Amino acid sequence: xxxxxxxxxxxxxxxxxxxxxxxxxxxxxxxxxxxxxxxxxxxxxxxxxxxxxxxxxxxxxxxxxxxxxxxxxxxxxxxxxxxxxxxxxxxxxxxxxxxxxxxxxxxxxxxxxxxxxxxxxxxxxxxxxxxxxxxxxxxxxxxxxxxxxxxxxxxxxxxxxxxxxxxxxxxxxxxxxxxxxxxxxxxxxxxxxxxxxxxxxxxxxxxxxxxxxxxxxxxxxxxxxxxxxxxxxxxxxxxxxxxxxxxxxxxxxxxxxxxxxxxxxxxxxxxxxxxxxxxxxxxxxxxxxxxxxxxxxxxxxxxxxxxxxxxxxxxxxxxxxxxxxxxxxxxxxxxxxxxxxxxxxxxxxxxxxxxxxxxxxxxxxxxxxx
Numbered sequence: 001x002x003x004x005x006x007x008x009x010x011x012x013x014x015x016x017x018x019x020x021x022x023x024x025x026x027x028x029x030x031x032x033x034x035x036x037x038x039x040x041x042x043x044x045x046x047x048x049x050x051x052x053x054x055x056x057x058x059x060x061x062x063x064x065x066x067x068x069x070x071x072x073x074x075x076x077x078x079x080x081x082x083x084x085x086x087x088x089x090x091x092x093x094x095x096x097x098x099x100x101x102x103x104x105x106x107x108x109x110x111x112x113x114x115x116x117x118x119x120x121x122x123x124x125x126x127x128x129x130x131x132x133x134x135x136x137x138x139x140x141x142x143x144x145x146x147x148x149x150x151x152x153x154x155x156x157x158x159x160x161x162x163x164x165x166x167x168x169x170x171x172x173x174x175x176x177x178x179x180x181x182x183x184x185x186x187x188x189x190x191x192x193x194x195x196x197x198x199x200x201x202x203x204x205x206x207x208x209x210x211x212x213x214x215x216x217x218x219x220x221x222x223x224x225x226x227x228x229x230x231x232x233x234x235x236x237x238x239x240x241x242x243x244x245x246x247x248x249x250x251x252x253x254x255x256x257x258x259x260x261x262x263x264x265x266x267x268x269x270x271x272x273x274x275x276x277x278x279x280x281x282x283x284x285x286x287x288x289x290x291x292x293x294x295x296x297x298x299x300x301x302x303x304x305x306x307x308x309x310x311x312x313x314x315x316x317x318x319x320x321x322x323x324x325x326x327x328x329x330x331x332x333x334x335x336x337x338x339x340x341x342x343x344x345x346x347x348x349x350x351x352x353x354x355x356x357x358x359x360x361x362x363x364x365x366x367x368x369x370x
Contacts, residue, residue, distance in 0.1 A: 003027075003351075004026065004027060004032055004035065004351070004353050005025075005026035005027075005334070005339045005342070005352065005353055006023055006024065006025050006026070006032055006033075006035055006036040006039065006353055006356075007023075007024040007039075007334055007335055007336070007337050007356060008021040008022065008023055008024065008036070008039045008040060008360070009021060009022045009024060009155060009336070009337070010155070010159075010256050011046065011133070011153055011154070011155045012153065012154040012155070012254070012256075013152065013153060013154075014147065014151070014152060014153075014154070016154075016159070016254045017254075018043065018254075018255075018256050019043065019044065019153070020040070020043050020044035020045065020046055020068065020153075021039065021040045021043055021044075021045060021046065022045075022046035022047075022048070022070065022155065023036035023037075023039070023040075023045055023046065023047050023048075024336075024337030024339075025047075025048065026339045030053070030057075030058030030059075030061040030062070033045075033047050033053075033058070033062060033067075034061065034062065035353070035357075037062075037066060037067075038357060039356075039357060039360050041364060044066065044067065044068055045066060045067050045068070046067075046068045046070045046096055047059075047062065047067050047068070047069060047070060048070045048072050049069050049070060049071060049072070049075070050072075050075065051075065051076065051078075051081055054081055054084045054085065054088075055080055055081070055084055059084075059088055059093065060088070060091075064091065064092040064093045064094075065092070067093070067094075068094050068095070068096045068109065068110065069085075069088065069093055069094065069095055069096065070095075070096040070098065070112070071085070071095060071096065071097045071098060071101070071104060072098055073098045073099045073101075077101065077103050077104070082103060082104075085104065085107065086107065089107050094109040094110075095107055095108050095109055095110075096108070096109065096110040096111075096112055096133065097110070097111055097112065098112045098114070098135070099112070099113070099114070099119060100119075100122065105130070108130045109130060109131070110130060110131050110132075110133050110153065111130050111131070111132055111133065112133040112134075112135050112155075113132060113133065113134055113135065113151075114135045114136050115134050115135065115136060115137060115142055115145060115146065116135075116136040116138060116142070117136075120145070120149075123149065131152035131153060132150065132151045132152050132153070133151065133152070133153040133154070133155060134146040134151040134153065134154050134155065134156070135155050135156065136155070136156050137154050137155060137156030137157075137158045138156050138157065138158060138161070139158050139161045140158060140161065140163040142156070142158060143158050157336065159253070159254050159256060159257050159260075159294065160257065160260060160291060160294050161294060162293045162294050162296070162297045162298055162299060162300075163297045164297060164298065164299055175296070175306060175307075177246050177247065178246075178247070178292050178295075178296060178303065178306075178307055179306070179307050179308070180197060180201065180204075180246045181243045181246040181247050181288075181289075181292075182289075182307040182308050182309050183197055183308060184197060184239050184242055184243045184246070185239070185243055185281075185285045185289075185309075186308060187279070187282070189239070191230055191235055194230065194235060194238065194239055194242070195226050195227055195230060197242075198226050198238075198242050199226050201246075204242060204245055204246060205226060207245050208226070208229065208238070208241060208242055208245060209223060209224070209225075209226070209229065211241060211245070212229050212233065212238075212241075216365070217233070219232060226238075236281065240281075240284070243285075243288065244262065244288070244366065247261065247288065247292065247295065248367075253294070253295055255367065257291055257294055257295060258291075258295075258367055259363050259364065259367045260291060260335070261287070261288050261289075261290065261291035261292075261295075262288070262359075262362070262363035262366055262367055263335065263356075263359045263360055263363040264287035264288065264290055264291070264328070264331050264332070264335065264359075265284045265285070265286075265287035265288035265363075266284070266287070266358070266359035266362045266363055267287065267331045267334070267355060267356060267359040268283040268284060268286055268287035268324075268327050268328060268331050269281070269283050269284040269287070270355045270358065270359060271283070271327050271330065271331070271348065271355065272284075272323075272324075272327060274348040274349065274355065275327075275346070275348070277323055277327075282312075282313065282324060283324055283327055283328075285309075285313060286313055286316045286317060286324045286325075286327070286328050287328060287331060289309070289313070289317060290317060290328060290332070300317060300318060301318065304317065304318065312324065316328055329341075330342060330345055334352070334356060
Protein backbone atom coordinates (compact mmCIF):
# COMPACT_ATOMS: atom_id res chain seq x y z
CA UNK A 1 0.00 0.00 0.00
CA UNK A 2 1.20 3.50 -0.79
CA UNK A 3 2.37 5.52 2.24
CA UNK A 4 0.79 8.89 1.46
CA UNK A 5 -2.39 9.27 -0.57
CA UNK A 6 -4.33 12.50 -0.90
CA UNK A 7 -7.16 13.40 -3.28
CA UNK A 8 -9.70 16.20 -3.48
CA UNK A 9 -13.49 16.46 -3.69
CA UNK A 10 -15.13 19.66 -4.98
CA UNK A 11 -17.53 21.76 -2.93
CA UNK A 12 -20.01 23.91 -4.87
CA UNK A 13 -22.11 26.94 -4.15
CA UNK A 14 -25.78 26.95 -5.15
CA UNK A 15 -24.85 28.13 -8.67
CA UNK A 16 -22.60 25.04 -9.05
CA UNK A 17 -19.36 27.01 -8.99
CA UNK A 18 -16.48 25.33 -7.17
CA UNK A 19 -15.67 27.33 -4.04
CA UNK A 20 -13.50 24.83 -2.16
CA UNK A 21 -12.14 21.29 -2.14
CA UNK A 22 -12.18 18.78 0.68
CA UNK A 23 -8.90 16.90 0.97
CA UNK A 24 -9.34 13.14 1.22
CA UNK A 25 -6.36 11.90 3.23
CA UNK A 26 -5.05 8.43 3.89
CA UNK A 27 -2.90 9.71 6.74
CA UNK A 28 -4.25 12.87 8.32
CA UNK A 29 -1.02 14.40 9.58
CA UNK A 30 0.24 17.91 8.92
CA UNK A 31 2.66 16.91 6.18
CA UNK A 32 -0.05 15.15 4.18
CA UNK A 33 -2.48 18.04 4.60
CA UNK A 34 0.16 20.56 3.56
CA UNK A 35 0.94 18.44 0.49
CA UNK A 36 -2.77 18.47 -0.35
CA UNK A 37 -2.87 22.27 -0.46
CA UNK A 38 -1.05 22.02 -3.79
CA UNK A 39 -4.15 20.33 -5.22
CA UNK A 40 -6.64 23.12 -4.53
CA UNK A 41 -5.03 26.07 -6.32
CA UNK A 42 -6.45 29.29 -4.94
CA UNK A 43 -9.52 27.63 -3.42
CA UNK A 44 -10.16 26.89 0.24
CA UNK A 45 -9.20 23.43 1.50
CA UNK A 46 -11.54 21.58 3.85
CA UNK A 47 -9.32 19.37 6.01
CA UNK A 48 -10.82 16.62 8.22
CA UNK A 49 -9.20 16.64 11.65
CA UNK A 50 -8.48 13.84 14.12
CA UNK A 51 -7.73 14.07 17.82
CA UNK A 52 -4.00 13.69 17.18
CA UNK A 53 -4.12 16.27 14.38
CA UNK A 54 -5.53 18.78 16.87
CA UNK A 55 -3.74 18.11 20.14
CA UNK A 56 -0.33 17.49 18.55
CA UNK A 57 -0.41 20.87 16.82
CA UNK A 58 -0.59 19.78 13.17
CA UNK A 59 -3.48 22.15 12.47
CA UNK A 60 -1.39 25.19 13.42
CA UNK A 61 1.13 24.37 10.69
CA UNK A 62 -1.54 25.25 8.12
CA UNK A 63 -2.39 28.81 6.99
CA UNK A 64 -5.66 29.86 8.63
CA UNK A 65 -6.75 31.87 5.59
CA UNK A 66 -6.51 28.87 3.25
CA UNK A 67 -8.13 26.08 5.25
CA UNK A 68 -11.38 25.08 6.91
CA UNK A 69 -10.94 22.55 9.71
CA UNK A 70 -13.61 19.86 9.40
CA UNK A 71 -14.76 18.15 12.61
CA UNK A 72 -16.00 14.64 11.69
CA UNK A 73 -19.03 13.03 13.31
CA UNK A 74 -16.82 10.27 14.70
CA UNK A 75 -14.46 12.62 16.56
CA UNK A 76 -14.97 12.37 20.31
CA UNK A 77 -15.41 15.84 21.75
CA UNK A 78 -13.57 15.51 25.04
CA UNK A 79 -12.51 18.63 26.92
CA UNK A 80 -9.00 18.70 25.48
CA UNK A 81 -10.36 18.58 21.94
CA UNK A 82 -12.97 21.27 22.68
CA UNK A 83 -10.34 23.53 24.25
CA UNK A 84 -8.02 23.17 21.24
CA UNK A 85 -10.85 23.84 18.77
CA UNK A 86 -11.80 26.95 20.73
CA UNK A 87 -8.18 28.14 20.76
CA UNK A 88 -7.86 27.54 17.02
CA UNK A 89 -11.03 29.51 16.36
CA UNK A 90 -9.71 32.38 18.45
CA UNK A 91 -6.56 32.31 16.29
CA UNK A 92 -8.58 32.76 13.10
CA UNK A 93 -9.22 29.16 12.03
CA UNK A 94 -12.73 28.36 10.79
CA UNK A 95 -14.62 25.20 11.67
CA UNK A 96 -16.82 22.93 9.57
CA UNK A 97 -18.93 20.79 11.91
CA UNK A 98 -20.51 17.57 10.68
CA UNK A 99 -24.00 17.04 12.10
CA UNK A 100 -25.86 19.00 14.75
CA UNK A 101 -23.22 18.64 17.46
CA UNK A 102 -24.44 20.99 20.15
CA UNK A 103 -21.09 21.83 21.78
CA UNK A 104 -19.80 23.24 18.46
CA UNK A 105 -22.82 24.77 16.74
CA UNK A 106 -22.10 28.24 18.04
CA UNK A 107 -18.49 27.95 16.86
CA UNK A 108 -19.22 26.60 13.37
CA UNK A 109 -18.67 28.62 10.22
CA UNK A 110 -20.20 25.76 8.21
CA UNK A 111 -22.58 23.03 9.39
CA UNK A 112 -22.41 19.87 7.25
CA UNK A 113 -25.49 17.66 6.85
CA UNK A 114 -25.36 14.18 5.32
CA UNK A 115 -28.49 14.19 3.19
CA UNK A 116 -28.15 10.47 2.41
CA UNK A 117 -29.05 9.68 6.05
CA UNK A 118 -31.70 10.67 8.60
CA UNK A 119 -29.81 13.94 9.12
CA UNK A 120 -31.76 15.35 6.20
CA UNK A 121 -34.96 15.14 8.26
CA UNK A 122 -33.54 17.07 11.20
CA UNK A 123 -31.77 20.07 9.74
CA UNK A 124 -29.97 22.10 12.40
CA UNK A 125 -30.77 25.73 13.07
CA UNK A 126 -27.67 27.65 11.92
CA UNK A 127 -26.20 30.06 14.43
CA UNK A 128 -23.80 32.96 14.08
CA UNK A 129 -24.73 33.10 10.40
CA UNK A 130 -23.25 29.65 9.78
CA UNK A 131 -24.00 28.23 6.32
CA UNK A 132 -25.38 24.78 5.53
CA UNK A 133 -23.33 22.28 3.51
CA UNK A 134 -25.07 19.24 2.01
CA UNK A 135 -22.83 16.17 1.97
CA UNK A 136 -23.26 13.03 -0.14
CA UNK A 137 -25.28 14.69 -2.89
CA UNK A 138 -25.23 11.59 -5.07
CA UNK A 139 -27.64 12.35 -7.90
CA UNK A 140 -29.85 15.03 -9.40
CA UNK A 141 -32.85 14.19 -7.20
CA UNK A 142 -30.65 14.87 -4.18
CA UNK A 143 -29.50 18.09 -5.81
CA UNK A 144 -33.10 19.27 -6.18
CA UNK A 145 -33.75 18.41 -2.52
CA UNK A 146 -30.80 20.58 -1.50
CA UNK A 147 -31.97 23.49 -3.62
CA UNK A 148 -35.49 23.32 -2.23
CA UNK A 149 -34.23 23.21 1.36
CA UNK A 150 -31.93 26.20 1.14
CA UNK A 151 -28.49 24.61 1.34
CA UNK A 152 -25.72 27.09 0.64
CA UNK A 153 -23.01 24.56 -0.32
CA UNK A 154 -23.08 21.16 -2.01
CA UNK A 155 -20.67 18.24 -1.92
CA UNK A 156 -20.91 14.90 -3.71
CA UNK A 157 -20.55 13.26 -7.11
CA UNK A 158 -23.95 14.23 -8.51
CA UNK A 159 -22.16 16.05 -11.35
CA UNK A 160 -20.68 12.75 -12.56
CA UNK A 161 -24.13 11.17 -12.79
CA UNK A 162 -26.24 11.53 -15.96
CA UNK A 163 -29.70 12.99 -15.51
CA UNK A 164 -31.57 10.50 -17.64
CA UNK A 165 -35.11 11.31 -18.76
CA UNK A 166 -36.91 8.26 -20.25
CA UNK A 167 -37.87 8.74 -23.88
CA UNK A 168 -35.72 11.82 -24.38
CA UNK A 169 -33.26 11.39 -27.26
CA UNK A 170 -29.70 12.60 -27.05
CA UNK A 171 -29.44 16.10 -28.51
CA UNK A 172 -28.05 15.89 -32.03
CA UNK A 173 -25.35 18.48 -31.39
CA UNK A 174 -24.15 16.68 -28.26
CA UNK A 175 -24.07 13.31 -29.98
CA UNK A 176 -22.21 14.75 -32.97
CA UNK A 177 -19.58 16.23 -30.65
CA UNK A 178 -19.06 12.93 -28.86
CA UNK A 179 -18.89 11.07 -32.19
CA UNK A 180 -16.35 13.59 -33.41
CA UNK A 181 -14.25 13.06 -30.31
CA UNK A 182 -14.45 9.27 -30.73
CA UNK A 183 -13.41 9.54 -34.39
CA UNK A 184 -10.38 11.61 -33.45
CA UNK A 185 -9.34 8.98 -30.91
CA UNK A 186 -9.48 6.08 -33.36
CA UNK A 187 -6.02 4.49 -33.70
CA UNK A 188 -6.61 4.10 -37.47
CA UNK A 189 -7.42 7.73 -38.17
CA UNK A 190 -5.18 9.34 -40.78
CA UNK A 191 -3.74 12.85 -40.83
CA UNK A 192 -6.00 13.92 -43.68
CA UNK A 193 -9.09 12.66 -41.86
CA UNK A 194 -8.15 14.55 -38.70
CA UNK A 195 -7.70 17.70 -40.74
CA UNK A 196 -11.06 17.17 -42.43
CA UNK A 197 -12.89 16.49 -39.16
CA UNK A 198 -11.53 19.63 -37.53
CA UNK A 199 -11.83 22.03 -40.48
CA UNK A 200 -15.49 21.21 -41.14
CA UNK A 201 -16.32 22.37 -37.59
CA UNK A 202 -15.87 26.15 -37.55
CA UNK A 203 -16.03 26.58 -33.78
CA UNK A 204 -13.61 23.71 -33.19
CA UNK A 205 -11.17 25.04 -35.79
CA UNK A 206 -11.25 28.53 -34.30
CA UNK A 207 -10.80 27.33 -30.72
CA UNK A 208 -8.02 24.93 -31.64
CA UNK A 209 -6.01 27.57 -33.49
CA UNK A 210 -6.58 30.07 -30.67
CA UNK A 211 -5.33 27.47 -28.22
CA UNK A 212 -2.31 26.45 -30.25
CA UNK A 213 -1.26 30.08 -30.58
CA UNK A 214 -1.52 30.66 -26.84
CA UNK A 215 1.37 30.86 -24.40
CA UNK A 216 0.67 27.24 -23.41
CA UNK A 217 2.62 26.04 -26.45
CA UNK A 218 4.93 29.05 -26.95
CA UNK A 219 5.47 28.29 -30.64
CA UNK A 220 8.08 30.38 -32.48
CA UNK A 221 5.57 31.60 -35.06
CA UNK A 222 1.82 32.00 -35.45
CA UNK A 223 -0.10 28.99 -36.76
CA UNK A 224 -2.84 29.92 -39.23
CA UNK A 225 -4.03 26.55 -40.53
CA UNK A 226 -4.95 23.16 -39.13
CA UNK A 227 -2.46 21.53 -41.52
CA UNK A 228 0.34 23.70 -40.10
CA UNK A 229 -0.74 22.72 -36.60
CA UNK A 230 -0.59 19.04 -37.53
CA UNK A 231 2.89 19.44 -38.97
CA UNK A 232 4.31 21.55 -36.15
CA UNK A 233 2.75 19.79 -33.17
CA UNK A 234 2.32 16.29 -34.50
CA UNK A 235 -0.81 14.28 -35.05
CA UNK A 236 -1.08 13.03 -31.46
CA UNK A 237 -0.99 16.48 -29.88
CA UNK A 238 -3.54 17.94 -32.28
CA UNK A 239 -5.79 14.91 -31.99
CA UNK A 240 -5.74 15.07 -28.20
CA UNK A 241 -6.48 18.77 -27.92
CA UNK A 242 -9.18 18.70 -30.55
CA UNK A 243 -10.81 15.83 -28.65
CA UNK A 244 -10.67 17.78 -25.40
CA UNK A 245 -12.25 20.81 -27.02
CA UNK A 246 -14.99 18.75 -28.65
CA UNK A 247 -15.95 17.21 -25.32
CA UNK A 248 -15.57 20.44 -23.35
CA UNK A 249 -17.99 22.18 -25.72
CA UNK A 250 -20.42 19.27 -25.75
CA UNK A 251 -22.81 20.51 -23.08
CA UNK A 252 -23.58 23.19 -20.55
CA UNK A 253 -22.32 21.42 -17.45
CA UNK A 254 -20.29 22.39 -14.39
CA UNK A 255 -16.72 23.07 -15.49
CA UNK A 256 -15.57 20.65 -12.80
CA UNK A 257 -17.03 17.77 -14.80
CA UNK A 258 -14.70 18.52 -17.69
CA UNK A 259 -11.77 18.93 -15.28
CA UNK A 260 -12.66 15.58 -13.69
CA UNK A 261 -12.54 13.94 -17.11
CA UNK A 262 -9.17 15.52 -17.77
CA UNK A 263 -7.77 14.39 -14.41
CA UNK A 264 -8.97 10.84 -15.02
CA UNK A 265 -7.57 10.82 -18.54
CA UNK A 266 -4.15 12.08 -17.51
CA UNK A 267 -3.90 9.79 -14.47
CA UNK A 268 -4.92 6.76 -16.56
CA UNK A 269 -2.22 7.69 -19.06
CA UNK A 270 0.43 8.23 -16.36
CA UNK A 271 -0.39 4.90 -14.71
CA UNK A 272 -0.20 3.15 -18.09
CA UNK A 273 3.25 4.62 -18.63
CA UNK A 274 4.35 3.73 -15.09
CA UNK A 275 3.29 0.11 -15.64
CA UNK A 276 4.74 0.07 -19.18
CA UNK A 277 1.46 -0.73 -20.90
CA UNK A 278 1.30 -0.40 -24.68
CA UNK A 279 -0.59 2.54 -26.18
CA UNK A 280 -0.97 4.90 -23.18
CA UNK A 281 -3.04 7.20 -25.42
CA UNK A 282 -5.82 4.60 -25.35
CA UNK A 283 -5.77 4.71 -21.53
CA UNK A 284 -6.11 8.49 -21.80
CA UNK A 285 -9.17 7.99 -24.01
CA UNK A 286 -10.80 5.65 -21.49
CA UNK A 287 -10.36 8.15 -18.69
CA UNK A 288 -11.67 11.02 -20.79
CA UNK A 289 -14.72 9.16 -22.06
CA UNK A 290 -15.65 7.97 -18.57
CA UNK A 291 -17.58 11.25 -18.10
CA UNK A 292 -19.40 11.46 -21.44
CA UNK A 293 -22.58 9.94 -20.00
CA UNK A 294 -22.77 12.76 -17.45
CA UNK A 295 -21.88 15.35 -20.12
CA UNK A 296 -24.76 14.22 -22.33
CA UNK A 297 -27.23 13.03 -19.64
CA UNK A 298 -27.42 9.65 -21.35
CA UNK A 299 -26.74 6.14 -20.08
CA UNK A 300 -23.27 4.89 -20.97
CA UNK A 301 -24.76 1.76 -22.60
CA UNK A 302 -26.94 3.81 -24.93
CA UNK A 303 -24.19 6.26 -25.71
CA UNK A 304 -21.53 3.68 -26.55
CA UNK A 305 -23.89 2.10 -29.05
CA UNK A 306 -23.77 5.33 -31.04
CA UNK A 307 -20.06 6.14 -31.17
CA UNK A 308 -17.13 4.41 -32.92
CA UNK A 309 -15.03 2.98 -30.09
CA UNK A 310 -13.38 -0.44 -30.03
CA UNK A 311 -14.90 -3.33 -28.09
CA UNK A 312 -11.90 -3.21 -25.75
CA UNK A 313 -12.57 0.41 -24.83
CA UNK A 314 -16.31 -0.23 -24.49
CA UNK A 315 -15.66 -3.13 -22.09
CA UNK A 316 -13.31 -0.94 -20.06
CA UNK A 317 -15.87 1.85 -19.80
CA UNK A 318 -18.90 -0.31 -19.07
CA UNK A 319 -17.47 -3.02 -16.83
CA UNK A 320 -13.91 -1.93 -15.99
CA UNK A 321 -12.63 -5.01 -17.84
CA UNK A 322 -9.08 -5.57 -19.07
CA UNK A 323 -5.98 -3.55 -18.25
CA UNK A 324 -7.64 -0.29 -19.26
CA UNK A 325 -10.70 -1.02 -17.17
CA UNK A 326 -8.61 -1.88 -14.12
CA UNK A 327 -6.63 1.34 -14.44
CA UNK A 328 -9.87 3.32 -14.82
CA UNK A 329 -11.32 1.65 -11.72
CA UNK A 330 -8.19 2.52 -9.73
CA UNK A 331 -8.29 6.09 -11.00
CA UNK A 332 -11.91 6.59 -9.91
CA UNK A 333 -11.23 4.89 -6.55
CA UNK A 334 -8.34 7.28 -5.94
CA UNK A 335 -10.40 10.30 -7.04
CA UNK A 336 -13.10 9.43 -4.47
CA UNK A 337 -10.76 8.62 -1.61
CA UNK A 338 -11.56 4.88 -1.65
CA UNK A 339 -7.93 4.16 -0.90
CA UNK A 340 -8.55 0.63 0.43
CA UNK A 341 -9.38 -0.45 -3.14
CA UNK A 342 -5.80 0.38 -4.17
CA UNK A 343 -4.19 -2.16 -1.84
CA UNK A 344 -3.32 -4.51 -4.71
CA UNK A 345 -2.08 -1.76 -7.01
CA UNK A 346 1.70 -2.13 -7.50
CA UNK A 347 3.82 0.82 -6.35
CA UNK A 348 4.68 3.39 -9.00
CA UNK A 349 7.62 5.64 -9.60
CA UNK A 350 6.98 8.51 -9.04
CA UNK A 351 4.62 7.63 -6.16
CA UNK A 352 0.90 7.50 -6.85
CA UNK A 353 0.19 10.73 -4.94
CA UNK A 354 2.67 12.57 -7.16
CA UNK A 355 1.10 11.16 -10.31
CA UNK A 356 -2.31 12.33 -9.10
CA UNK A 357 -0.89 15.76 -8.32
CA UNK A 358 0.62 15.95 -11.79
CA UNK A 359 -2.72 14.93 -13.33
CA UNK A 360 -4.57 17.63 -11.36
CA UNK A 361 -2.04 20.31 -12.34
CA UNK A 362 -2.20 19.31 -16.00
CA UNK A 363 -6.00 19.16 -16.01
CA UNK A 364 -6.30 22.52 -14.29
CA UNK A 365 -3.99 24.21 -16.79
CA UNK A 366 -5.66 22.50 -19.73
CA UNK A 367 -9.17 23.30 -18.49
CA UNK A 368 -8.36 26.98 -18.20
CA UNK A 369 -7.35 27.06 -21.84
CA UNK A 370 -10.34 25.22 -23.30
